[in-house]
Amino acid sequence: MRSAAGDAHVRTRATRTLVSLTGPAGNIGDALIRRGTLRWALDTSDELIVYTGDSPDVWLRQLGVPDDATVLRSKRSVARWLWMLATAPARPVLVFEAGEVPLHRGNGLRELVFLIETMVVRLKGGVVVRPPRGIRSPSNPSRWLHARAVRLSQVALWRDEASAALIGDGELAPDIGFAAAKSSPESEARDELIVSLRGARPMPDDDWIQAVRATAEAAGLRIRTVVQVREDESRARELASALGGEFDEWGDTDPVAHEESLRARYSRARLVISDRMHVLVLAAIDGAAPAELVPAPTRKIADAFAAVGILDITLDAANAPSPDMQAFLMTQLGRTDQTGERVEAARRRLDEIEDQVRQTIRMSRA
Template identity: 30%
Template sequence: MIAKPTQQVFAHLSGQDDNLGDSALRLVYLDALRGAGRHVHLYLGEATSDFTAGFAPASDLTIHRSRAEWAAAEDATARPVHAFNAGEINPRAGHFPVPRRAAECARVLEAGGALIFAGIGIKDVDTARSVAFDPVMRAASVMSWRDRGSRDGAGFGDVAPDWAYSEGWHVDAWASAEERPLIAVTMRFDRAWPGDDWLAAVRAFAVATQTRIVTVAQVARDAPRAMRLAQALGGEYAMPPSMRHDVLDEYVREVYRRSLAVISDRAHGLIIGATEGAFPLGSGSDPHKISRLLGTVGLGGLVGGYEQFHGFAQRFETHLPTLAPAITSARAEIAALTARIHAAMEAVA
């Protein structure tokens, strides 16, 4: 039997350098691209060591320091697999991807390779009607959005939950509600301060659930707000030992495993918390994005503006039993998406 040559996979997985959610979802995506008989060529943009810490060196992985080098390796490969970046896109009026990137994708298909779009979401779906999505996206081997609003706005493709839902402990290993003494709060630095009524409602929620409040920062720029919130809420800022993403991921997950709920306007604060058994209470000045990402897995019932939090707290207990089934279902959908990606790869191997 003649052995198949190693399949070459090319993934550009850059993200916000100080944002744990950005590296977390991309690490899961990377895992979905790996496997026996494959070698992944990875470009992480201009990321610092904090972001890249989770992308451990391995024999099946080449991390390219320049995009030109990465692109040249792809151009020299017969039937490459091209994995378009996952996460949030913010297309302006006009063409998406930009012509250079669209041509790059088209060359992969012309060479008999596989083109993967998996786990992308539009920042503001209201902009989609003014965007001309390149035909190469419709022709992709896999075209999957991470929320229904993005898919409906674009008008094509299918939907699977954000990659980050597949992380975390198995639901059977979660601590019970009675064994969770904390309420975790993590809020964006670049949104309006929630105000006295919201602060009072959060404090009252902690009293009603017999928990204590801790604040965390999954994004380095959120740390000053987390410290201010801890003081305003009479809680404690849970400061991580390092902002390296591998250390930070382990630290915040340990906090969430002891938390009954996570209150946040950060999508991946809510998602990572949910995967560790902390019920996501989405609360923010502009909750549309978090509503879409949680609604995709059936967890959008307690997501809204600051003024709605008091009502969420009153309904919290009735929603709590829905968390484990939602996460189990989300993980099954992500496993199915991963299987589709593997099938697309096998078809061109």
């Protein structure tokens, strides 16, 4: 049994930060933006509480969660998360995770809980931080509840103008993935064209295959397909065969090691073609030219890149003949320097925002 004298030597936690970092270990893009979210939360309080949901152990290593953090695992720990929020000392910090915010009709209860969490933190004199996010499937009452929570938050950021306009509050900011940009990515050995597409989409048609092969030949590039999301592995294998390129499998490789290998590939690429947003973000921050070339693309990628000044990286392949697709890809190859400038500006802007977040927290405790 611990004595009263022993208890006296236990340091009282003066401040507490709670941060949500859920996500699948099989999605490198999710790890990228959750890692950026964690960076904003680190060293803001004496105690760090991290909620990871059902994520496996390797997810903690992917994000770099500190050993002294209190980690809440699985959905069964939600009650403990709420209790630690409700019993937090004065002026706590609550950091929501970056990424997509699903606001479909079935998410009303979830958004109500988030609104209550926000109100609790504000009543305690604390700070609520919502990193750059994008709204998906907006509907009421979820949208209305989310808008109320945003207006109560000191920091609320959107990675695209459409999301900001939908809520009517908050500021436009680069996707937090751009914060990991290299200050001067190497470019001497860029001799590859990389492709990474969603496995859930139909296989590209012959015109698409011809355009990509012709672009690689004209630019003197080798074609390689990679896997950034585990569920896309079969599609990457199919594409490598159709394109006459090399295939990098994920297989049983540890996610941390796979991310290192993947980024090394992007650092050798001149052009990366994908319909996954954070494939293109990682490509851009590692110095490659990003291009979205699929039938009927959504506005998600175009809007998020437009927010950092990178325009016209998307072409709808549905009705574009092969020569038009090739011309589009060759245009992207010529925009590397411009893209690099925009990426560096986005990185600097995110650094400024992080400084502002930390200053907001310091002022709340002054």
